[in-house]
Amino acid sequence: MKHQPFENWIFSDQPLDPTDQQALDDHLKSCESCQGLQSSWNRIRGEFTASPMIKPTAGFTKRWELHLEEQRRQIRHRQSFVFLGFNIGAVVMIVLLMALLSTPMLRAPNLVFWASIYRLLPIAQVWDILQDLSIALIILFEGSWSVLSLLWFFPILGSIFALSVFWFTSLRRLTSIRKVIE
Amino acid sequence: MQDPETSWILQAQQGNSDAFAYLVEKYQRPVFNLCYRMLGNSEDAEDAAQETFLRSYHSIRRYDRNRSFGTWLLSIAAHYSIDQLRRRRYPIVSLDDLPVSDIPEKAPGIEDRLSDKETRERIRALLDILDPVDRAVVVLYYWYDLPYDEISEILSLTISALKSRLHRARRAMAAEWGNKNPEIAQQERMQHETSTI
16 A cells, blocks of 8 residues: 555644645555554654753753863863973974084093083172172161161052062952852 | 844953853754754763864854854754764664653643653653764754754755655654654544545
8 A cells, every 4th residue: 555645644743734634534444554653753753852951950051160170170271281391392303402412522521520620610700699699688787777868668568568568369369269159 | 223132242352251251141952952963862962062062162263143043053953963964873762851841831740741751751762763964954844943954054965855864754753653653643643544534
């Protein structure tokens, strides 16, 4: 028995015109298979229509925010690992390069030793210069302190206090736990 | 004046996660329902819905405001669920799976709950026989009342392919129902015959 176009009509969303409806009714009287399909489909459609939308358990948004935080933490973690790996790689490259460059010097190690000592001498000179500079700065500071009047003292103290408050507030905002919407 | 949703979307596009949380609150139910109907159990549905919102949060800058936000979200959820179903080797059947339903205002009796659970199991078993894309077509058509063009946009299908899939899915489900419930089918056939006589 031919089941087309009756099957199409059974599963159609559009209402059939009277002639097609009559033809379908006539076919259903004689075709058990199409009859079965129609009754099953009517039942299923009824269940689909009656079945409500399922909603998640309470606190879905809060869980999403926690997931987002966790994901951000993982990204930060990954980025710091990439940064660390890059640095280690760079250090290894530099060490290898230095080893490659210093290979010829290893043939005469005593010469290398005296050359290093000779190169340290300018560093010692720099150290002397730094010491002189620090002494000069201390003298300058002590001198200027006696010159400073009490009128200058309070604005400087106020600025230091304001900067401390600003620093503390920024730190709090950066480290505080994010607001969670219920 | 902008409606609150547009304002939340704009703020979320500028990186405000609190504004996006309002969107999660608003759309959690349709997204969760789609994932639940697609995957068949509440644990997987929860994971898929969470992942949908995370993905949409990260790609919200690419969201075109001329489209409906709900449709955009459903599109992400549907594609993610389809991928999950394709990856799944073994079907997961959770008999004790009872997520919160929306019907009861009063506390339901044990019979109501059993019947509710049985209906869900029957629907799940019917949807389970379908190919992932056909399943998405059926869910979007029957639970969201979306027109053909919107479903075709969500699933990246042509309208004729969509209609053909819907027809194939309906036929497969009706045949499955007839095989699983021969007594009920027989009874209904007899009722039909009596009514036509």
